[in-house]
Amino acid sequence: MKKLILTFAFVAVAQLGFAQEDPAFKADVLKVVQRSSGAQIEGAKKQILGMIPEDKQTAFLVEFDALIAKANEATAKIYMEEYTKEDVKAMLAFYNSPVGKKMDEKAAAITTKSQEAMGELQGEIQEVIGKYAQ
Known part of the structure; x- marks a missing residue:
């Protein structure tokens, strides 16, 4: 029984190590991460840029993009621990489908509209929290 558990543990660790060292898998995962959040980040970046003086925007973008x-x-590392190569390939196939491309196109607008809607509800949310937090 101990040998079986040790063997299983060794295989699990070896698989995890292999997945993390596979550059093609990592490249695919990074594509998924970019596709799943890139448009939203770009939308947020544009909003933030509006708050930064023009003479500081270039320096800001360098630091922001590095972050x-x-x-x-960090997200790719988590994805590589949680998803298989097949999962990631399926995600990429979705993002390359017409519906996936439509999601990309509309993500920034949806994020902006969602933020506006939540801003309108913020007072009500704080009221409910205040009501029950005491």
Whole structure:
């Protein structure tokens, strides 16, 4: 029984290590991460840029883009732990489908509209929280 458990543990660790070292898998995962959040991040970046003085925007973008790259790397690591190569291939196929492309096209507008809707509800949400938090 101990040998079986040790064998299983070794195989699981070896698989995880292999998945993390597979550059093609990582590249696909990074594509999924970019496709799933890229338009929303771009929309947020445009909104934030409006708050930054023009003479500082270039420097801001360098730092902001570096942070986004770090966030994408961290997210990719999590995806590689949670999803199989087949899962990721299926996600990419979806994002390359007509509906997936439509989601990409509309993501920034939907994010903006969602933020506006939540802004309108924020007072009500705070009221409910205040009512029950005491």
